[in-house]
Amino acid sequence: MPEGIALFFHPSFSSSVNPLATNIDALNKKSVSVSGKGKTYDDFDSVGDALIVFSKMIGQYPKPSIVEFTKLLAAIVRMKHYVIVVSLYSRMEMLGFSHNVYSLSILINCYCQLGRVDFGYSVLGKMLKSGVEPDIVIFSTLINGLCKQSKISLAVSLFDEMVEKGYQPNLIVYSTILNVLCKIGTTDKAVRLLRMMEGRGFEPNIVAYNTVIDCLCKHGLLKEALDLFSELKVKRIRPNTVTYNCLIHGMCNFGHQKEATRLLNEMVDNNISLDIFTYSILIDALCKEGMISEAEDFIDTMIKQGIEPDVITYNALINGHCLQNKVDKARGALQLMIEKGCAPDIVSYSTLIKGYCKAKKLDEAMELFHEISLKGPIPDNVTYSTLMQSMFQLGRVSTACEFLRKMLASGHVPDIVTCSILLDGLCKTGKLEEALKLFHAMRNNRLELDIVSYSILIDGLCKAGRIDVAKELFQKLSFNGLKPTVYTYTIMIDGLSKDGLPDEAYQLFRSMGDNDCLPNSCCYNVVIRRLLRNSYTSKATKVLEEMVGKGFSADICTSTLFLNLS
Numbered sequence: 179m180p181e182g183i184a185l186f187f188h189p190s191f192s193s194s195v196n197p198l199a200t201n202i203d204a205l206n207k208k209s210v211s212v213s214g215k216g217k218t219y220d221d222f223d224s225v226g227d228a229l230i231v232f233s234k235m236i237g238q239y240p241k242p243s244i245v246e247f248t249k250l251l252a253a254i255v256r257m258k259h260y261v262i263v264v265s266l267y268s269r270m271e272m273l274g275f276s277h278n279v280y281s282l283s284i285l286i287n288c289y290c291q292l293g294r295v296d297f298g299y300s301v302l303g304k305m306l307k308s309g310v311e312p313d314i315v316i317f318s319t320l321i322n323g324l325c326k327q328s329k330i331s332l333a334v335s336l337f338d339e340m341v342e343k344g345y346q347p348n349l350i351v352y353s354t355i356l357n358v359l360c361k362i363g364t365t366d367k368a369v370r371l372l373r374m375m376e377g378r379g380f381e382p383n384i385v386a387y388n389t390v391i392d393c394l395c396k397h398g399l400l401k402e403a404l405d406l407f408s409e410l411k412v413k414r415i416r417p418n419t420v421t422y423n424c425l426i427h428g429m430c431n432f433g434h435q436k437e438a439t440r441l442l443n444e445m446v447d448n449n450i451s452l453d454i455f456t457y458s459i460l461i462d463a464l465c466k467e468g469m470i471s472e473a474e475d476f477i478d479t480m481i482k483q484g485i486e487p488d489v490i491t492y493n494a495l496i497n498g499h500c501l502q503n504k505v506d507k508a509r510g511a512l513q514l515m516i517e518k519g520c521a522p523d524i525v526s527y528s529t530l531i532k533g534y535c536k537a538k539k540l541d542e543a544m545e546l547f548h549e550i551s552l553k554g555p556i557p558d559n560v561t562y563s564t565l566m567q568s569m570f571q572l573g574r575v576s577t578a579c580e581f582l583r584k585m586l587a588s589g590h591v592p593d594i595v596t597c598s599i600l601l602d603g604l605c606k607t608g609k610l611e612e613a614l615k616l617f618h619a620m621r622n623n624r625l626e627l628d629i630v631s632y633s634i635l636i637d638g639l640c641k642a643g644r645i646d647v648a649k650e651l652f653q654k655l656s657f658n659g660l661k662p663t664v665y666t667y668t669i670m671i672d673g674l675s676k677d678g679l680p681d682e683a684y685q686l687f688r689s690m691g692d693n694d695c696l697p698n699s700c701c702y703n704v705v706i707r708r709l710l711r712n713s714y715t716s717k718a719t720k721v722l723e724e725m726v727g728k729g730f731s732a733d734i735c736t737s738t739l740f741l742n743l744s
Contacts, residue, residue, distance in 0.1 A: 222253055222257070224257075225254060225257050225259045225262060228250060228253055228254050228257070229262070231250060232247075232250060232266060235247065235250065236269075236270075236273060241275075244275060244276065244277060244278055244281055245278075245280075247270065247275070247281065248278070248280050248281045248284065251263050251266060251267075251281065251284055252284060254266070255284055255287065255288065258291075260288040260289075260291045260292050261288075261292065263284065263285070263288045264285065264288050264289070264292075267281075267285050277310070278310070279305075279310055279311070279312065279313055279315075279316070282301055282305055282310065282316070283313075283315050283316055283319060285301055286298040286301050286302065286316060286319050286320065286323075287319050287323075289301065289323070290319055290320065290322065290323025290326070291323075293326075293327060295320060295323040295324055295327060295329070298319070298320055298323060299320065302316060302320065314340075314345055314346065314347065314348055314351070317336065317337075317340045317345060317347075317351070318347075318348070318350060318351045318354075320336060321333050321336055321337055321340075321351060321354060321355065322354060324336065325354060325358055330358050330361070330362050333354075333355065333358055334355065334358065334359070334367075337351070337355045346378065347378075348380075349375075349380050352371065352374075352375050352380055352382075352386075353385065353386060353389075355371060356368055356371050356372065356375075356386055356389055356390065357389055359371060359393075360389050360390060360392065360393035363393065363396075363397060365390075365393050365394055365397055365399060365402075368389075368390050368393055369390060369394075369402075369406075372386065372387075372390055381413075383415070384410075384415055384416070384417070384418055384420075384421065387406060387410055387415065387421070388418075388420045388421050388424060390406060391403045391406055391407060391421060391424050391425065392424040392428075394406065394428075395424050395425060395427060395428025395429075395431075396428065398428075398432055400428055400429065400432060400434065400437075403424075403425060403428060404425070407421065407425060417448075417450070418450065419445075419450055419451060419452070419453050419455075419456065422441055422442075422444075422445045422450060422456065423453075423455050423456050423459060425438075425441050426438045426441050426442060426456065426459050426460070427459045429441065430459055430460070430462070430463035431463075435463065435467070438460070438463065442456075442460070452483075452485075453485070454480075454485055454487075454488055454490075454491070457476055457477075457479075457480045457485065457487075457491065458487075458488070458490045458491045458494060460473075460476055461473045461476050461477065461491055461494045461495065462490075462494035462497075464476065464498070465494050465495060465497060465498025465499075465501070466497075466498065466501065468498075468501070468502060470495075470498050470499065470502065470507075473494070473495060473498060474495070477491065477495070486518070486520075487515075487518070487520065488520060489515075489520055489521070489522065489523050489525075489526065492511060492512075492514075492515040492520060492522070492526065493523075493525050493526050493529060495511045496508045496511045496512055496515075496526060496529050496530055496533075497529050499511060499533070500529060500530065500532065500533030500536065503533075503536065503537055505530070505533045505534055505537050505539065505542070508529075508530050508533050509530060512526060512527075512530055522554070522555070523555055524550075524554075524555040524556065524557065524558050524560075524561065527546060527547075527550045527554060527555065527557075527561065528557075528558070528560050528561045528564060530546060531543045531546055531547060531561060531564055531565065532564045534546065535564055535565065535567070535568035538568075538572065540565075540568050540569065540572055540574070543564075543565060543568065544565070547561065547565060557590075558590075559590060559592065559593050559595065559596050562581070562582075562585045562590060562592075562596060563595055563596045563599050565581060566578045566581055566582065566596070566599055566600065566603065567599045567603065569581065569603075570599070570602070570603025570604075570606065570607060571603075573607065575603070575604075575607045575609060578600075578603060579612075582600065593625075594625060594626065594627070594628055594630075594631065597616065597620050597625065597631065598628075598630050598631050598634060600616055601613050601616060601617060601631060601634045601635055601638075602634045604616065604638075605634060605635065605637065605638025605641075606638070608642075610638055610639070610642050610644070613635060613638055614635070617631070617635050627658070627660075628660070629655070629660050629661070629662065629663055629666060632651060632652075632655060632658075632660060632666070633662075633663065633665055633666045633669060635651060636648045636651050636652055636666065636669055636670060636673075637669045637673075639651070639673075640669055640670070640672065640673025640676070640677075641673075643677065645673055645674065645677040645679070648670065648673055649670075649674075652666070652670050661693060661694075661695070662693065662695060663695065664690075664695055664696070664697060664698050664700075664701050667686065667687070667690050667695060667697075667701060668700060668701045668704050670683075670686060671683045671686055671687050671701070671704060671705060671708070672704050672708065674686065675708035675709075675711075675712065676708075680708060680709065680712040680714060683705075683708060684705070684709070684714070684717065687701075687705050687721075697725075698730070699725070699730040699731070699733075702721065702722075702724075702725040702728075702730055703725075703732060703733050703735070703736045705721055706718050706721050706722055706725070706732070706736050706739075707735060707736055707739060709721065710736075710739045710740070710743070711739070715743065718740075722736075722740070
């Protein structure tokens with residue numbers, strides 16, 4: 179999250195970035211005596227002192243104005259005693275006090291801070307009924323509260339409603355919504371909001387531009403990101419390190435290394451310093467391209483410039499060595515990391531464990547696992563899943579099942595990825611009954627099963643000749659809110675054909691379009707091969723013509739079957 183917006187979301191946000199806090203501070207500019215001792219509302223030693231003053235104020239005649247009470251309540255808010263403020267408001271209402279827009283702003287903020295934005299909405303409803311006109315601070319507070327609760331769509335709807343009713347959002351509201359739109363990936367709306375800001379006289383700052391550029395880069399819209407970057411230069415808004423980091427990261431992720439290098443050189447030419455993130459992005463990209471020595475040169479350059487590699491930098495290097503199947507060098511990078519005083523995290527260890535598993539060095543992987551279990555970071559589901567998958571691949575089924583029991587005993591709850599690995603391993607090693615038991619256990623424990631889990635089990639059932647059970651599962655997909663993928667259809671079509679049901683398989687193939695699922699090259703080839711093997715030559719020829727018309731080609735196996743017909 180960009181720095182300016184992050185401050186706004188922080189629980190201790192200051193008056194410099196929060197509109198509500200600004201109003202509260204404005205009320206307190208004038209020193210107010212408390213209990214005749216020369217103290218002000220900012221001088222309370224504890225909330226108890228504030229409560230004593232509140233009791234004295236409600237006992238006075240005539241009673242102080244709502245403005246004075248608002249100043250007192252604002253002081254309690256600054257001490258973060260939100261529940262107490264809500265309670266005091268209730269007491270004031272019972273005594274017949276009439277609130278104004280400032281006091282109600284404080285109440286709404288307290289509800290938002292307590293995670294009860296719904297109560298904040300209720301206060302807004304009461305304001306409207308009583309004729310108190312809400313201001314931009316009210317809307318800003320509610321929008322911020324919704325964002326903090328991840329109720330993004332409601333926050334955006336409230337913003338749209340505010341604009342429709344003629345309220346002029348301030349820069350902070352615009353920045354908040356802009357950040358939210360980018361967070362949920364609605365890049366088109368984020369760009370439109372940027373234009374709206376400009377049209378209404380709020381010139382977006384570098385933080386706003388960085389937010390949108392980062393979003394565009396993450397979604398592969400690199401041309402649009404570069405266009406916005408060029409716009410910065412035209413408007414004479416100086417790009418900073420964050421701007422370049424977003425662009426370089428985007429270019430590296432989508433394989434545009436030359437453009438990333440050009441931007442890096444531009445940074446240097448414009449005297450914009452490279453930070454740890456810049457280097458880590460480049461090192462990660464080089465490692466993924468197999469250019470380990472170049473990545474290590476960058477690390478040396480970092481150190482010479484006084485920037486020490488962090489855990490992300492070292493993790494990129496460890497991953498790079500593992501991708502090259504050089505696990506000994508990866509282990510060396512981990513050891514170097516420890517010697518340099520940089521503590522490895524679970525990603526460091528899980529990456530190396532995955533490297534060992536990929537190299538079929540399961541014993542070394544288990545040694546490392548036991549090492550971190552004793553003195554390292556706590557293993558996560560990724561660590562357990564990686565090891566269990568390797569055990570199944572090496573045919574060590576009993577070891578994998580025992581490892582699962584250890585995982586459960588240590589308090590880890592398998593997620594859908596872990597369970598899918600287990601299902602796949604059990605099916606592929608002929609343990610179909612155990613796979614069915616696991617599947618039912620997953621469902622009984624209300625684990626949200628996805629199409630991958632179903633497809634794995636359907637495949638296992640088809641290969642084991644349990645076509646009736648596979649059909650039953652396939653038919654229940656829509657009932658469970660799932661749509662079969664091309665892979666699921668292909669499995670089922672192949673299974674039906676193998677089980678002597680070619681007509682049913684062909685009918686299922688033709689129904690794919692009804693479910694908005696179009697066959698791919700693999701699916702077409704499977705269907706054609708099964709039709710030919712069941713002597714449905716004319717249908718196979720028709721499907722072949724259709725496949726070619728869609729731009730797909732027959733594979734070697736399919737072509738060989740056709741050649742054998744002549």
